Amino acid sequence: MAFKQVTSPHAHGAKSTANVMKLVVLATIPGLIALTWHFGWGSLINVVLACLTAVISEALVLKIRKRPLAFYLGDYSAVVTAVLLGLALPPLCPWWVVVIGTVFSVVIAKQLFGGLGYNPFNPAMVGYVVLLISFPVQMTTWITPLALLPEGLSHPDFIESLRLVFSSLAPVDGITGATPLDSFKHTSGLTVDQIYQQDSLFSQAMFAGVGWEWVNLGFLAGGIIMLSNRLFTWHGPVAMLATLALMSLIFWDSGSSQSPGSMMMHLFNGASMMGAFFILTDPVSSTVSNRGRLVYGALIGFLVYIIRAWGNYPDAIAFAVLLANFCAPFIDNYTLPRTYGHTDRRKATERSED
Amino acid sequence: MRQTWVTPGGVHPPENKHQSVTQPIGSLPIPEKLVVPLGQHIGAPAIACVKLGDKVLKGQKIADPAGTVSVAIHAPTSGTVSAIEARPIAHSSGIEALCIEITSDGKDQWIALQGIADFEHTTPKTLLSIITDAGIAGMGGAGFPTAVKLNPGFHRPIDTLIVNATECEPYITADDALIRERAEEIIEGIRILSHTLGNPSNILIGIEDNKPEAIQALEPHTQDTGINVVSFPTKYPSGGEKQLIYILTGKELPSGQIPADIGIVCVNIGTTYAIKRAVVEGEPLVSRVTTMTGEACEINRNYDVLIGTPVSHMLEHNKFDAEKCSRVIMGGPMMGFSLMSKDIPIVKTSNCLLAPSVEEIPHNEPAQPCIRCGMCAEACPASLLPQQLLWYSQAKDYDRLQSHNLFDCIECGACSYVCPSNIPLVQHYRSSKSDIKKAEEEKIKSAQARERFEFRQQRIEQADKEREAKRAARREAALQAKKTAAPNSAADIVAAAQARTEAKQLSPEQEQAKLERAVSSAEMRVQKAQSKLDTAVASEEPEDKIKILSAALSGAQQKLEKAKTRLAEQSN
Ligand code: SF4
Ligand code: SF4
Numbered sequence: 001m002a003f004k005q006v007t008s009p010h011a012h013g014a015k016s017t018a019n020v021m022k023l024v025v026l027a028t029i030p031g032l033i034a035l036t037w038h039f040g041w042g043s044l045i046n047v048v049l050a051c052l053t054a055v056i057s058e059a060l061v062l063k064i065r066k067r068p069l070a071f072y073l074g075d076y077s078a079v080v081t082a083v084l085l086g087l088a089l090p091p092l093c094p095w096w097v098v099v100i101g102t103v104f105s106v107v108i109a110k111q112l113f114g115g116l117g118y119n120p121f122n123p124a125m126v127g128y129v130v131l132l133i134s135f136p137v138q139m140t141t142w143i144t145p146l147a148l149l150p151e152g153l154s155h156p157d158f159i160e161s162l163r164l165v166f167s168s169l170a171p172v173d174g175i176t177g178a179t180p181l182d183s184f185k186h187t188s189g190l191t192v193d194q195i196y197q198q199d200s201l202f203s204q205a206m207f208a209g210v211g212w213e214w215v216n217l218g219f220l221a222g223g224i225i226m227l228s229n230r231l232f233t234w235h236g237p238v239a240m241l242a243t244l245a246l247m248s249l250i251f252w253d254s255g256s257s258q259s260p261g262s263m264m265m266h267l268f269n270g271a272s273m274m275g276a277f278f279i280l281t282d283p284v285s286s287t288v289s290n291r292g293r294l295v296y297g298a299l300i301g302f303l304v305y306i307i308r309a310w311g312n313y314p315d316a317i318a319f320a321v322l323l324a325n326f327c328a329p330f331i332d333n334y335t336l337p338r339t340y341g342h343t344d345r346r347k348a349t350e351r352s353e354d
Numbered sequence: 355m356r357q358t359w360v361t362p363g364g365v366h367p368p369e370n371k372h373q374s375v376t377q378p379i380g381s382l383p384i385p386e387k388l389v390v391p392l393g394q395h396i397g398a399p400a401i402a403c404v405k406l407g408d409k410v411l412k413g414q415k416i417a418d419p420a421g422t423v424s425v426a427i428h429a430p431t432s433g434t435v436s437a438i439e440a441r442p443i444a445h446s447s448g449i450e451a452l453c454i455e456i457t458s459d460g461k462d463q464w465i466a467l468q469g470i471a472d473f474e475h476t477t478p479k480t481l482l483s484i485i486t487d488a489g490i491a492g493m494g495g496a497g498f499p500t501a502v503k504l505n506p507g508f509h510r511p512i513d514t515l516i517v518n519a520t521e522c523e524p525y526i527t528a529d530d531a532l533i534r535e536r537a538e539e540i541i542e543g544i545r546i547l548s549h550t551l552g553n554p555s556n557i558l559i560g561i562e563d564n565k566p567e568a569i570q571a572l573e574p575h576t577q578d579t580g581i582n583v584v585s586f587p588t589k590y591p592s593g594g595e596k597q598l599i600y601i602l603t604g605k606e607l608p609s610g611q612i613p614a615d616i617g618i619v620c621v622n623i624g625t626t627y628a629i630k631r632a633v634v635e636g637e638p639l640v641s642r643v644t645t646m647t648g649e650a651c652e653i654n655r656n657y658d659v660l661i662g663t664p665v666s667h668m669l670e671h672n673k674f675d676a677e678k679c680s681r682v683i684m685g686g687p688m689m690g691f692s693l694m695s696k697d698i699p700i701v702k703t704s705n706c707l708l709a710p711s712v713e714e715i716p717h718n719e720p721a722q723p724c725i726r727c728g729m730c731a732e733a734c735p736a737s738l739l740p741q742q743l744l745w746y747s748q749a750k751d752y753d754r755l756q757s758h759n760l761f762d763c764i765e766c767g768a769c770s771y772v773c774p775s776n777i778p779l780v781q782h783y784r785s786s787k788s789d790i791k792k793a794e795e796e797k798i799k800s801a802q803a804r805e806r807f808e809f810r811q812q813r814i815e816q817a818d819k820e821r822e823a824k825r826a827a828r829r830e831a832a833l834q835a836k837k838t839a840a841p842n843s844a845a846d847i848v849a850a851a852q853a854r855t856e857a858k859q860l861s862p863e864q865e866q867a868k869l870e871r872a873v874s875s876a877e878m879r880v881q882k883a884q885s886k887l888d889t890a891v892a893s894e895e896p897e898d899k900i901k902i903l904s905a906a907l908s909g910a911q912q913k914l915e916k917a918k919t920r921l922a923e924q925s926n
Contacts (some may be wrong), residue, residue: 007781010715011367011687017722077724117723222411254852283726288739339759340736341609
């Protein structure tokens with residue numbers, strides 16, 4: 001009688017790609033809750049809308065590429081991309097912004113490059129940048145945090161939010177406003193202390209920016225959950241946050257009118273934590289070795305700071321990540337780990353000696 | 355407690371060792387027919403020294419070692435040689451190889467055995483030849499002839515003897531059981547080893563801390579012997595030779611070198627037991643302890659199995675249920691290979707026969723794309739980047755594969771074990787490795803072919819010239835003959851023809867010289883092949899390469915024999 005022939009190893013660990021992806025989605029929940037609490041239903045609607053769009057467009061592409069639907073949809077990677085994009089977009093932005101961004105992420109940035117595992121750029125960030133460049137108005141209209149809403153105004157309820165999103169109407173004045181990073185960037189001639197006193201986004205904050213500090217704490221918590229589940233190693237996020245912190249200490253400038261802002265402001269505003277734990281940890285488009293991830297994370301932290309401080313955009317995670325994606329293969333080339341039994345680290349492009 | 359070092363990476367698969375150690379080592383009824391492969395070790399297969407129909411006793415030598423890197427093979431029980439032919443053997447690629455089949459007479463009658471009571475006054479050289487003649491090759495996995503390992507040469511002084519009792523693969527308990535029951539003999543074996551190596555200053559038994567009973571069993575026997583039992587945290591693959599060396603000594607084996615180069619000899623603990631039996635009792639290696647485990651068998655335990663016992667025999671006696679079984683594995687779940695058929699025999703390296711149920715080891719899930727999550731790199735004990743190796747394997751980028759140190763991969767399977775996308779990484783590496791080797795061999799071959807071609811070209815030119823010269827001479831002779839006397843009689847014509855053929859033939863002296871040249875060049879070729887094989891073995895080249903080289907050697911030897919006989923015929 002003949003037995004089945006299989007190659008070793010025969011045993012297999014319990015984690016599956018689908019589970020990894022599901023955990024990533026679950027880890028966004030604290031951040032999503034913070035966003036919804038402080039900025040209303042918009043983010044939740046963004047996320048759901050993006051997920052639906054992602055699944056449908058991924059299914060269509062798979063159909064055209066003649067790939068088995070259930071098998072590839074089952075890896076949940078499209079959902080992860082959609083969730084991250086949905087979280088990054090401004091709450092209550094028009095539905096077509098979400099749809100265009102998601103289609104771009106899933107179809108162009110991922111599937112056209114060969115699908116999961118082959119995309120050189122972070123799909124969610126590609127979608128985000130395309131939107132930011134194409135629809136700057138919609139992309140920079142943020143919602144006023146709950147604590148700072150004028151007397152008598154509240155965030156639209158769920159039904160009203162849906163109506164706003166699908167009618168593409170701008171929300172009433174008063175509930176929209178700038179983000180802390182935005183506001184900080186566009187106030188010139190004031191010292192940091194003056195800004196902090198004048199701008200309620202800062203004056204009523206615990207340490208960084210009203211609402212935003214909670215959002216960032218939420219993503220930090222999600223990141224710690226993923227770290228403790230060993231979904232990724234600490235190298236990338238820690239390197240990025242440390243570099244960002246270091247840069248803002250070096251250029252703190254004791255809070256003069258030229259100062260690009262404090263360390264706390266940079267760490268707990270905008271997409272800092274989300275970027276550190278959810279965006280730059282996207283394994284496909286990042287570097288492969290731990291040393292490589294240190295360099296990669298540091299590079300992103302560095303770029304984020306430079307763009308925030310001296311560039312044209314108040315937040316910069318998306319640009320920084322995409323730029324670092326460009327550099328990833330190059331970083332990889334010089335950061336091979338030292339193999340057992342070798343005294344030197346090799347370069348990936350080294351030829352075998354003959 | 356001695357200091358130990360921690361290797362990078364590693365995984366903790368469920369151990370599943372308890373099932374097979376609840377009972378002591380058992381024995382099986384003698385199978386009707388035993389199939390003993392001639393090549394159970396790395397190196398040249400042994401050469402059969404019995405004929406079909408010969409009666410043999412248990413322990414009688416049935417095959418001689420072929421050259422230095424080889425060991426003898428013995429009859430595992432008494433009976434009759436009933437076949438010498440190619441049979442499927444235990445090999446990952448399911449190949450057939452020459453085997454001797456012995457039909458048991460049921461008496462299990464030993465030949466007369468003669469051991470050495472006092473090994474301390476025996477020269478290492480004698481001990482080594484006893485070890486080779488007893489057929490002892492590494493019993494932990496690869497099956498490297500032990501005597502070769504124990505004889506590293508003067509330029510490689512040995513200061514550390516490592517006895518590998520790690521047994522890091524899940525399910526396998528053969529060494530564990532052996533230590534629990536026969537610790538005293540094992541220690542005796544280690545002392546013999548130490549003696550043959552000139553008493554190295556460090557003797558370490560490396561064992562994982564999941565075998566407390568075994569550690570306890572060893573302790574009373576190691577007191578005041580200078581032998582250290584070193585236990586360290588359980589992690590797969592601590593039992594890999596390179597990993598164990600690092601764990602116990604903090605030294606890394608430089609890539610491409612063998613342990614003896616850094617003064618270390620590593621021997622599996624099962625082998626030390628076999629050495630004790632061989633030296634003290636005079637008993638050749640005809641049986642080994644093998645773990646029979648897995649849910650598809652009702653009985654899980656260790657057995658003293660005769661070498662050559664068909665797998666089917668073991669399965670039957672342990673109430674094997676083919677319905678439940680997902681695959682039959684020789685070895686452990688991480689590095690073992692699945693067997694094609696039940697007829698494959700147990701050999702000297704078979705430490706485990708695993709018949710898991712489908713629930714235990716499910717059928718493989720289809721592979722998903724690599725998401726480059728890096729879990730494989732975290733798990734790799736050699737600090738490789740498995741995901742990059744996969745990428746370049748698929749792209750067949752051999753240069754990149756080598757710059758990513760593909761050949762330092764020990765094929766432990768830790769990367770595939772953790773891969774969430776179920777990618778059979780090791781399979782990709784194996785095929786890339788063999789592709790690269792093939793390409794290199796081809797390079798060598800084509801260089802040789804070019805040489806041969808040029809040589810032939812030269813010869814042809816030479817021959818042409820000679821022929822031309824002869825023709826000219828003949829013409830000259832004919833002209834001369836015409837001049838002197840016109841051929842007028844038939845006798846003249848015949849005589850002239852005879853003269854011509856004689857002129858064409860070589861003189862006996864010339865013939866002799868030519869054959870002598872042939873013999874000496876054949877000798878050269880044999881020498882070359884031998885030295886190639888030796889260096890390959892010394893640098894622990896992979897098994898298949900050594901097999902190719904030993905085949906080349908035996909080819910060259912045959913040619914030499916032929917040349918010699920022809921020369922002998924000529925001189926008579
Ligand atoms: S573990 Fe598997 S999916 Fe993850 S990087 Fe390695 S090969 Fe790719
Ligand atoms: S099989 Fe090779 S690449 Fe994979 S973990 Fe083991 S040594 Fe590393």
